[in-house]
Structure formats: structure tokens, C-alpha cells
Amino acid sequence: MVTTPAEFDLDATTATTAAPTPTAETTPFHSPPPTVTLLRDESTQHPFALAVAAAWSCYGGKPAKVENVLRLVQEPAPASLSPLKASDRAHRRERALRLYADLFAAGHHTTLQHATFVFVLDNVSRLAIWSFFHAHPFYNSEQVSQRYREVTGETMVTPALPEAEAAIYQEAMARGLAGYRRLTELLTPDMQERYARVFPARAKAKDPEAERRLADAVMKRAQEVARYVLPLATPAHFYHTVNGLTLLRYHVLANQPDAPNEVRYIVRRMVDEVLAIDPYFLGGPDHALDLRPLGASDTLEAQALAHWRTNVAQTAAGAEAFCQQFDADLGEWDSRLVSVDPKSERVMADAVRAVLGAEASALSDADALAQVLDGGDNPYLG
Template sequence: MMVKLVRHTPEPERTVAMSARLCYSPIGAAQLEEKISDEQAASLVRKLVSMGHLSTLEHVTFTFAIEGVSRVLTHQLVRHRIASYSQQSQRYVKEHDFETIVPASIASKPEAKAKFDKLMTEIQAMYDEFIALDIPAEDARYILPNATETKIVCTFNARSLLNFFSLRCCTRAQWEIRALANEMLRQCQAVAPVIFENAGPTCVSEGVCHEGAMSCGRLQAILAAKTKAEQKQKQ
């Protein structure tokens, strides 16, 4: 998997702070931007996020180039509607010698891996045969597996990313998209540390878990560690 943050709004936290200040100021955005210090911007952004006033986060965007992932992952990714996507087309890009993403549960078992590889080889041969028979690539692709490697560019605003991370960084999320979300979060924190300082699954960002009986138990561990730290401070 290759994930790269290729573009983002310059000075994202100052942009958020300027937008928020404008709502309550008689002067214009350009003047406000000049008056706000980095420290003031950070303080205001923390306040906005903690209060759930997130509309101004929509002014900043982050664009990622993603490669070496499966169509299983991208089928899940594009369900996050408040984002823009451009994906490598199987209609226009012929899948000769297509690569596959192999789950660890299959790769770790020699017998299963051998059967997986055999099936992929058979699918490749059939796909190539269809193309040779002048079947359009847009129709030949119907036999390609979900494991087929793909490439995609996606753009999210910061508010949408916070929602994405709350769902996909959770240990209950499917392993491949969870790995993607964790890497995207790491790169976002490098350029907008205040916006994303508490981002992640809801057990981290909100101190709650919505998984009910299917909870992984991480919230209990977080709360126990917090209680222990508070008790230590009182000593």
C-alpha cells in the first residue's frame, strides 16, 4: 500500500480560525488573517473541535494518492460520500498482468495461497482470452476479482476526514481500509496537528464506543489508564 498526501490547503488551521472569526467580526477575512497569531489559531481550533462546531473545518481539504490497494478497499472508501474520487478505470486500462492484494489470512496458509494464486492465474488467462476475442475491456472486466490492485485519488475536507477516521480507524473496521485510515491520519497530523490531535476511533476522540456487544474493549483500557493517571496525579 502506498499513501501520499499530495496536496492540502496551505496553513489549514489558520484558515479554519480565520473563517470562524469572520462570523463574529465586522472586518473582512483578509484583515482577520493578518491579525491571528499561530497560537490564537491553535487555541480557537481546539475550542471549535471540542464544542463540535465543525462547519469551518470544511474550508480546508486534503488530497491523497493511493496505490497498491484492492477493489475491496475502494468499494468501502467511496461509500464516504462527502469526498471526491478519481479511480483507475478498468474500462480504459486493460488489466493484463493485473496485481492482486492477498489477505494475510490466506498468505499465511500455503495451501490456501496456492489455491488463490491458481485461481488468479486462471482468471488472468480467461481475461486475456476475452480481450483476444475482441470482447471490450469494459465487459471483460466482469470476471476480475475484488482482489485486483487499483489506484485512486481522493479529496476530503477536514470535517469529513474526522468522520472517516472515527469509523475506519476503529479496530472493528476491515483490516485493509483500517491500515489506509491510520496512514492517512498520520500524514494529516503532520500538517494539521491541532485539527487532528484527537482524531481516530470514537473511543479515542469522544471517549465512547458505539459497537455495543461487539466492542473490542479498547475503551475500557483507555478509561482505566486515564483513571490510573488521575489517581497518580493526586498522590
Template sequence: MAGPAPMPAVALSTAPPKVTLLSSPAAPYDGAIAAARTCYSPRVIERREITEKQRDAIGPLTFEGGHHTVFQHAHFEFGLENISRQLVWSVLHSYPFYNSEQSSQRYVKLNEPRAFVPPITGEALDVYEQAVLKAWDSYARLSALLKDGAWAILKELRYVRATNSPARLKAVERESEKKAIETARYVIPIGAFTSMVHTVSGIVLHRLYRMLNAGDVPYEAAMVIGAMVDLVKEVDPMFFDKIGLDTFAREAMPELQFPNTRASGDAFAAEFDRRLQGRVSRLRDWSAGAERVVADAVRATFGITTVEMGDEEAIDRVMNPARNPYRVDMLDVAYHSPMMRTLNHANYVFEKKLSHTADSQDQRHRMVPASRPMMTLADTTQPDYITPRLIRQNPEALVVYEQAMAEAWTAKNKLLALGVPLEYALYVVPNAKALRLVESGSFIALQHKWTLRTCFNAQEEIYLASMDEISQVKEIHPQLGRYLGPPCVLRNKIVSPRCTEGTHFCGVPVWNSFPNAERRL
């Protein structure tokens, strides 16, 4: 099945960030003033009623008084193109209050080398460009090498026979290609371009502007967030001219006052990995009395005593999908259910290790926040990366992969030796770069995440982390952990269809043997 050898990439394509304001309210500042006035009115105040005097007085008064919710009603929808995945991970998706739809490297083949290029020149620029081009060459080679391995597995999972129709065979072949590029993307630099639709509220845009120096990419963040602010000013100059604060200076950021040496990143990585004890995710802390607390919360919700309903019955009514249809509702209505809100009171903390590309998906679970590393402070001098299973199982691909990792770190360290700031040098680090983080969440958020991420179609690393997490939760809280698993397990014998993936069914009847079913891809 392997095709001809891929042609090497010949040129790096780059461009400045492109920011487009796709939609916004017509008069967001007047809308905020009208909302503020409504608080002290028996009726809803409309924007057309706002006077210049009110704009000058009420806006600054509410902003400086900390009454910021009035500036949250206005939402701005942006199209962002030619931005790096490092910017997205470090800044745009590092907090919960946004909505994004982003181009996927898992399913979109990366044919042309396209990446962010920082303001460097001379030998440093040549090293940078060659690092990106080499990574793209490795991506092309791995995409070809991994396709046969994916095909061999999918052929069994999809029960492919010689008598199958050409259309059927073609569909499985396309799926093999997707699995191959999904895995090959680990060698792509984090400076690679992405595009997205990104929506934030007015107050969040103010906060982004205030804190644009807080992440690992202040140069790129200033360009992108600055453009977002400028576009809103074109719609309504008052939204930033009459209220707001200047950007925190980079040198004034308290994060940069922490002690740091080049060697500390390697030492921290080794120390953290010892604590993981071979797991992807390790349960670090938890609500010791979680099951009793949740049961008490159930009884408080319904006004019943412990005599009328014991702990096990209370928890079963909430967690058992046969008794609680919200567990299998496609809209995820947990936060709107008085009964399921009782799960807010059990909390768990995990230490985990994921690649940059996996964590870029993991952080989209915004109700399960994490303390993620500042890569400019936790950089490792030695190659430090995650290797996907499909590559580990393919000796030829593994050689290509390990060479790509070595080349990436050599380029990054060479850039540093040439005097390039670490902020810029990190753009050539691959998606495979290992990140170590501390993540926590309430059980109401975690059970939703685990339902999605224990599906065999979930990203491999997040699946493995989720399996680690639910196994440890079950050990300490068996009643809460009894009904955890992917949609097909929760829906089995309750609602139809069991699998919610439609034509993307993994091919394995996981519901028969979860959590012991073997995931091969």
C-alpha cells in the same frame, strides 16, 4: 482473431498501502480558526493573525460545539496506491463527501496479479494466494475467449468492411479487446489493487478516522486512513492534536449488535430476489403526488397561479430539452437553476441487485445514496453472482466463468473453515458478487443519472437498472417521465452533435427508437 492461449499467472504481487499527500493548505488549523473568527468580524480574518491563545480556545470550542463547517475549508488531496477495491467500495466511496479519480478495470488490462493480502499465514495464506492466481488465470482466458464475440458484434455496429484501412480495422480490434477485458474483470477478486487520487475536507478526514471500524475492512482502513491522518499531522500537527475524537472501537459499533448467522445471508438473498420479480431494479416507493408537487414548486418559484399555468405546462417547461437548455448543458447546472431545483421535491426508492463491480460505479452517483449491505454480515455460503451478457452468449466462456465462481466461493469457505476472519476471506470473492441494496434519490439527481446511464456506452448492469427505473417512473408519472433518456435522445434536433461520446459513438441511432433500441454490447 483469438490469440495464443494465455500463460498462467505464477506469482502474486502485493505491497503495503502507499499513501501520498499530493496537496494541502499550509496551515489548515489556523485557517479554521480564522474562518471561525470571521463569523464575528466585519472583515475576513487571515491565518497570520491567529494567536496561540485563539488556537487553544476557539478550535476546541467550535469543534465540541458542533460548529464543524470551519474545518471543511481545508481540503487534502491524496494519492492512494496498493489499496483494495473492497476498501474503496466499503469505506472511501460509501458516503457522498469526497472526490476521486480511480484507475479503471474496464479500460486498463490487468496483466500482473496484484492484490491486498491480509495478515494470514500457513495453509490459509496458500489458499488465499492460489485463489487470486486462479482468478487471474480465468481473467486471461476470458479476455481471449470474449474478444471474438465482441469483434463479431462491433464489426456490424462499426460497418467494418474488407476495404477498410488497416488503421480502421486496428481501432475496432482494440475496441473488441476493451469490451473483452471489461467483461472478463468480473472474475477478478475484490481484493485486487487499485489506485486513485482522493480528496477530502478536513472535517471528513476527522470523520473517516472516527469511523474507520464501521465498514467491512477495518484492518485495511486503519492502515490507509491512519496514514492519511499522519501525513496531515506532518503538515500541521494541531489539526488533529488540538481537536478530534478517538476511533470508535470495533466492538462498540451498533451495527455489530444485530443478530446474524451464516445461513441468514442466503435466506435474505432469496427473499430479496423474490421481491425484484425478475427486474434488476424495482420501484419500491415514490412521492405519490410528485407531478402536482413539482408543478406547485414551479408556480411558487415564479409567483404564478394554477390559472396562469397548469401542471402539464409547468412540468414541460422544466423537463422538455427543447424549452429548457439546462437539460443538455455539459456542465450539469441543474442545482444552480431556480427552475430545475423544483425537481428536488419528487423522490423515488428502488430495490436493486448489482454486482460488486457495477455497484462500485453506481455508488459514484453520490446524490443518489443507497443502503448497501455489510458484506461481513450478508455473506452467502453458496456462489451468488451476476453473469454479464457477453459471457452468457459464449458457451465456452460460460464454462470458464462458472468454474471461476465456484473456485472463488470454495476458497472463501475454505478460509473460513481454517479460522480466517470473514473480513479477510471476503477479499477472494469476485467482482461478480451480487449485492442487494435499497437506493433513493430526488428526481433532480435521478434524471441526471439516467441521462448518463441510459447511454449504450454505460456499464451494462447500470444501464439495465436505469432502463428498469425510467420505465416504472413513466408508468406512474408520465409527465415527469416523458423526457428521460440518453444524451443523444435529449439532444436530437435541438443541439449538435447528438452524441456526446465523440469517436466512442456506439454505432446505433438510439434517438430513432428509444427506449426500444437494442443494445448488443
């Protein structure tokens, strides 16, 4: 069953119903909210049909056509078909609808990567960009420069906070912007000196236009360094292109416990923009994709914390038993080569057990290796 993140509840870990469409009351911002625009003419129009056609082509005698999938799934059966052919067409349509969900569930994700979506995102905080949208390799972005564009600070991405917390937030924003301006001011003389050493002729020019260009070049270099003290709430606009699989992963990961409300808000709109051109993007009727949002206990961080708690709760005898086993393996040496290729699996399993403080009787080789190598145990990959 497709579920949607509890969009505006930062502590939510699961959701069983779709989040409400945001309104002026539910939008989680005091500042103007981020805007999300899908460039439809530059994006894939039929991601569902494209994935199905790509899958059909794996076993077909010739490449399948996207338009054939669309006719089968979206158009009614021709009235001229005989009952037998109409029944066969209905079965083929049902198989096509089921195939899309089966591809996702089976991990045949390359079929979902042919579709690409080009978004224009505006008024997005640097925090959201850094911590989510640019925290993986499967995207292409062109973002407004903090070097070539001075940050005025007139608008900062501001969440809807209670009055006391909002005052602290605004004070922090003001302090960060003041630091940016002061640092730019302090850096300017040094940058001007360095610029003059590299471009002496430009620095010596005295006509007004040359002086303006010099001041502009120096300012940009000072801003380039000073930008590192800007608040993470500083807004930006950027083009952001992702494939269908990445957007589906966004849809799931936006509900991870540390995802800000801002990220959930933006991702929901990105998905809504795609659903507006292809209602089957999240699966066809009765065959929705199994997009289970991550709960707190599903994350790798939570699993690591659970292991740590197990280690803390370990008895003194259990800890001593592990230490004795470790020392016995080390023998008289401070360090030693424990194995070569024939025993590589056991070596890696031992390394996992050493990190977890687990004895071999408590964690088998196969289970230890699975914890670090089995993609099925990584909920972030979908």
C-alpha cells in the same frame, strides 16, 4: 483525549495509546504496501488556522485572516508588548486553541470543511476503495480504469497471513484471474460482432493499423464485462480528495470492527501526512479533538444486533401482547391508513416499535423517533 486505532489488530475495538509506526515487521502485507502521498501544493496548508479564522468570521466585523491566527498561535509574543498586552495575547491564544476543539465537539463542522487534501493513493485494493473510500458521498476520486487497462495480476494486495491461509488466498486470486482471462476470451467474438454492427467501416478496414485499433477496441469492451469477476484484491491507484471533516471521520471509522487492516494502514498514513504540514490538525496542545474510535458496541450494526437479541429473548406473553396490540390497531382491515399529518410523529414512532417489537410502554414516542432521526445517536457522523 485523542486515541488512535489499534492499527494492525483486526479484532481490536478500542485503543488508548497510539499505534506504533509501521515497520517491515508490523506492515500487515506480504505484497508491497499501499503508498500515500499528500500533494502539499494542491492541499490546504493550515487546516487548524483556517477553521479558526472561519469561525471568527461568523461574529467578526470583517473576515478574519488565516495568517493572523497563525501569528497568534505559532509565533512568540513580541518582546515589546507590555505585561498587560502580553497577558491578553496569551488569553487570546488559549481561546483560539480551545476553539478548534470546541467547534468539533459542538458539531459546528462546516468550519472544518474548508480545508481540502489531495492524496495520491497507489496499490490499494478494490475492496478498500469500494467498501471504505467510495462508500460515502463526500469525496472526489479519479481511479485507474479496469476497462482501458488490462489487469495482469502480477501483483495482488496480499495481507500477512499464516501459511495455510495464504495458500488458500493465493489459490483464490489465481482462480479469479483465470476466470477474468477466460471470460475475456469468450466474450471477444461476440464483442467483435457487435462492434462491427455499430462501426462497419472500421471492422472492414484491412490495413495493419486499422486492425490493431479494432482489436484494441474489442478487447476493451470484453475486459469491461469480464472485470466483474476480478478479485477484490486487485490493486488500483487513484487521486482522492477529501475535506478536513471527512479525514477526521476516516480517522475514527477506520477502527470500526469490519475495517480491514489495509484501510487502517492507509488512513493512518493519510492523517500522518496532514500532521506533517499542520501538527494541530488533531487539536492543539492540551485541546485535542475528542476522536473516540468506534468500539464494536458503538456501531449501528451492533445496536441492531442488540435489539434483535432482545426480541429473541422476549417472553411468549410479551410477544403475544404486541401481536394483539398490532391486530387491534389493524381492526378488520388487511391494511389501512393509520393517520395523517397531525399524528405523523406518533405514526413514525409506532413504525419504529413495530420493527423492534416493542410496546409503547417500553419505548416512548420521543425515544423511538430519536433512534431514527437524532444525529446524536449516529456514531458514524462524528
